[in-house]
Amino acid sequence: MSNTIWVLIELENGQPARSSLEVLGKAAKLGRAEAVVLGAAAAEVAPILGAYGAEKVYVHADATYDNYLTLPAVDTLSALLNDHQPRLLLLATTYELRDIAARLMVRNNLGLITDATDLAFAGEELQVTVPWGGENVVTATHPHQGTGIVLTRPKAFAVEQFDGRTPEVETLSVSINSAAQAIKIVDSVDVASEGPALEDASIIVSGGRGLGKAENFQLVEALAKALQGAPGATRAIVDAGWLPYSYQIGQTGKTVKPTLYVAAGISGAIQHLAGMKGSKYIIAINKDENAPIFSVADLGVIGDALTILPQLTEEVKRRKA
Numbered sequence: 001m002s003n004t005i006w007v008l009i010e011l012e013n014g015q016p017a018r019s020s021l022e023v024l025g026k027a028a029k030l031g032r033a034e035a036v037v038l039g040a041a042a043a044e045v046a047p048i049l050g051a052y053g054a055e056k057v058y059v060h061a062d063a064t065y066d067n068y069l070t071l072p073a074v075d076t077l078s079a080l081l082n083d084h085q086p087r088l089l090l091l092a093t094t095y096e097l098r099d100i101a102a103r104l105m106v107r108n109n110l111g112l113i114t115d116a117t118d119l120a121f122a123g124e125e126l127q128v129t130v131p132w133g134g135e136n137v138v139t140a141t142h143p144h145q146g147t148g149i150v151l152t153r154p155k156a157f158a159v160e161q162f163d164g165r166t167p168e169v170e171t172l173s174v175s176i177n178s179a180a181q182a183i184k185i186v187d188s189v190d191v192a193s194e195g196p197a198l199e200d201a202s203i204i205v206s207g208g209r210g211l212g213k214a215e216n217f218q219l220v221e222a223l224a225k226a227l228q229g230a231p232g233a234t235r236a237i238v239d240a241g242w243l244p245y246s247y248q249i250g251q252t253g254k255t256v257k258p259t260l261y262v263a264a265g266i267s268g269a270i271q272h273l274a275g276m277k278g279s280k281y282i283i284a285i286n287k288d289e290n291a292p293i294f295s296v297a298d299l300g301v302i303g304d305a306l307t308i309l310p311q312l313t314e315e316v317k318r319r320k321a
């Protein structure tokens, strides 16, 4: 019998999050994929999950999951896992799902592997690929013993299409304990940004400490805007307070895979490469010809980013005019 693999689907504005669909596609390639959707929009979302690989969907359409942080979902999932004991529960690494995974692990005494970039079965054993310290990779194994929980890295897998698949939908009748309604979401604020989100952008222009000072980051933003891309950053300049954490790309930031990644004033530390080396084309601008970023670059420009970035922006604008 094939392995049953559950995926918890996160909802964003009533739609399944792309990161959850990526994980669902991977689950469907590994075994029998079953999805769990919790939230006011769960019933509407359930039928469309077949096209992304789900053979069955467990649904609890209740706004409590949207209005209270994590605990209601942890209660419902704990009971479900206990009843059904799937081989695996996969979750995309997001703030909310990370929290849920950790609580499920502790409450149910289950094994949890984080930051996975690939999964495969070797007989009964699950082998999980986890990047470790930049370029190194370790294979963690999960013996067949209870449900294994795995948090996967965003963009590790592509969204897969399973045309014509119609999932069986099971509507759960669960009552949510009032004790789980402890952390109420009082407000949620969308971070205003002009261009595409960093995770979805097909062009990213990133800046690092080589820009010299925070005000010079506008040179990166201007090129990103001209290319209709998104600006990104290294940890060095996020830690320096130039930009919020949401801009950070790398091992402890976001993982991106754009078609084009422009790195300006970035040395190319392994922790930064871990988040962007899957980009299709990489252009590096650095005044040190020995900078490690050039080892992953398709095109290297040795020079001053403060001079080259505005020239590039003007040229892009001129050609687009």
Ligand SMILES: Cc1cc2nc3c(=O)[nH]c(=O)nc-3n(C[C@H](O)[C@H](O)[C@H](O)COP(=O)(O)OP(=O)(O)OC[C@H]3O[C@@H](n4cnc5c(N)ncnc54)[C@H](O)[C@@H]3O)c2cc1C
Pocket (backbone or CB within 6 Å): 207, 208, 209, 210, 211, 212, 233, 234, 235, 236, 237, 248, 249, 250, 251, 252, 253, 254, 264, 265, 266, 267, 268, 269, 270, 271, 272, 275, 285, 286, 287, 288, 291, 303, 304, 305, 306
């Ligand atoms: C556990 C851990 C996790 C980490 N996670 C991350 C992470 O997620 N993301 C991340 O980015 N880093 C991460 N780091 C930090 C990482 O090791 C590097 O310190 C960081 O990436 C360096 O950022 P940088 O390239 O901006 O700065 P630097 O390494 O200081 O490089 C600046 C570069 O700019 C060049 N330069 C200087 N002036 C100019 C100019 N005028 N024009 C062109 N080039 C110029 C220099 O030659 C140099 O190569 C992590 C570190 C640790 C220990």
